[in-house]
Amino acid sequence: MLKLIKTAEVYAPHYMGIRDILIANDKIAYIEENIEVPSTFVPIEVIDADGQILVPGFIDSHVHLIGGGGEGGFRTRTPEIMLTDITTSGITTAVGVLGTDGTTRRMEGLLAKARALEEEGITCYIHSGSYQVPVKTLTQRVEDDIILIDKIIGVGEIAISDHRSSQPTFEELVKVATAARNGGILSGKAGLIEIHVGDGDEKLSLLEEIVERTEIPARQFHPTHINRNKELFAAGIVYAKKGGYVDLTTSTIPQFMEEGEVKCSTGLRLMLEQGVPISSITFSSDGQASLPSFDETGEFKGLKVGKVSSLFREVRDAVLVEEIPLEQAIRVITSNPAQVLKLPQKGNIQKGKNSDLVFLDKETLTIQTVIAQGQIMVLQGSPRVKGTFE
Numbered sequence: 001m002l003k004l005i006k007t008a009e010v011y012a013p014h015y016m017g018i019r020d021i022l023i024a025n026d027k028i029a030y031i032e033e034n035i036e037v038p039s040t041f042v043p044i045e046v047i048d049a050d051g052q053i054l055v056p057g058f059i060d061s062h063v064h065l066i067g068g069g070g071e072g073g074f075r076t077r078t079p080e081i082m083l084t085d086i087t088t089s090g091i092t093t094a095v096g097v098l099g100t101d102g103t104t105r106r107m108e109g110l111l112a113k114a115r116a117l118e119e120e121g122i123t124c125y126i127h128s129g130s131y132q133v134p135v136k137t138l139t140q141r142v143e144d145d146i147i148l149i150d151k152i153i154g155v156g157e158i159a160i161s162d163h164r165s166s167q168p169t170f171e172e173l174v175k176v177a178t179a180a181r182n183g184g185i186l187s188g189k190a191g192l193i194e195i196h197v198g199d200g201d202e203k204l205s206l207l208e209e210i211v212e213r214t215e216i217p218a219r220q221f222h223p224t225h226i227n228r229n230k231e232l233f234a235a236g237i238v239y240a241k242k243g244g245y246v247d248l249t250t251s252t253i254p255q256f257m258e259e260g261e262v263k264c265s266t267g268l269r270l271m272l273e274q275g276v277p278i279s280s281i282t283f284s285s286d287g288q289a290s291l292p293s294f295d296e297t298g299e300f301k302g303l304k305v306g307k308v309s310s311l312f313r314e315v316r317d318a319v320l321v322e323e324i325p326l327e328q329a330i331r332v333i334t335s336n337p338a339q340v341l342k343l344p345q346k347g348n349i350q351k352g353k354n355s356d357l358v359f360l361d362k363e364t365l366t367i368q369t370v371i372a373q374g375q376i377m378v379l380q381g382s383p384r385v386k387g388t389f390e
Contacts, residue, residue: 008049057092057356062284065096069290083387102130146183154192162198218244251306
């Protein structure tokens with residue numbers, strides 16, 4: 001099936017100006033200043049993008065696809081995500097993780113959900129394991145999971161500096177990181193270690209020690225929730241300026257903000273002002289995770305659920321409120337996570353790459369149309385493709 005997008009203002013994410021884009025099945029076939037529709041040819045679906053901005057499909061590198069939580073008992077286990085939650089948020093690629101619960105949420109279920117979402121139309125990958133060390137894998141070995149299972153591209157989210165963490169030692173985390181790195185090298189995947197960072201006093205010190213004392217590079221780790229509080233945020237700036245990646249979590253609740261969490265859009269501006277390279281920064285939603293609150297003794301108080309819709313909302317605020325140029329801001333959910341996750345077909349509008357595209361209203365920067373793998377998933381704000389049980 002051929003689709004021709006006419007007169008879109010393209011951010012690839014770098015600015016390209018007004019372009020026509022021809023899509024052939026799931027690939028971008030041509031990008032030209034003008035592509036005419038031949039009078040006698042096979043059917044071509046023409047999409048008028050006049051007055052709209054075209055950006056790469058969003059990559060959410062941290063989603064609890066089968067739910068998470070449970071910190072307040074079985075009834076607080078959050079529900080699985082649905083296809084249209086993802087697509088109406090402009091997300092065309094999602095990476096699934098387990099969280100606190102590695103017992104009633106298992107790798108088998110996470111892998112099955114990723115495959116189900118792919119059958120429904122988007123791209124999905126997953127990480128092996130949960131908060132805990134030793135890592136609970138599918139094959140009993142981290143390397144084997146990454147090498148042998150196509151959808152597994154890394155490990156995590158492993159928790160550090162958190163009262164819910166298994167408190168991994170230096171030696172334990174080094175072994176996990178080495179296994180993940182070797183698995184990535186042998187399979188051509190990222191071999192990434194997704195690190196959940198809590199609000200403990202240790203912050204990123206364990207990662208910094210590993211980088212200083214071993215040959216494992218800082219960019220093998222992807223520490224997330226860096227905007228959890230001002231002290232961790234400051235530590236994240238230092239880590240990024242030394243060459244590491246940092247990830248800011250877009251899902252939040254008013255209580256977290258009152259307690260000192262840094263709003264992602266503001267955090268992006270502050271990091272850029274402090275000299276952090278834009279290529280070192282990503283946003284992820286923590287979608288479907290529980291957002292629990294605890295009292296000073298660690299007792300559970302209540303929770304909300306993370307939303308994938310927060311991902312682009314924070315990028316939009318970065319542009320409209322923080323006055324960061326769109327071609328910079330959009331990178332934190334497109335080309336940057338594609339680089340971090342080693343997904344060369346994703347994150348850019350370029351000939352030969354996957355046709356994952358999001359149309360934005362030029363005036364309001366609201367999501368209008370979403371194309372994933374060449375298929376129109378959302379049209380003018382309304383889902384065109386729904387999940388099996390929606």
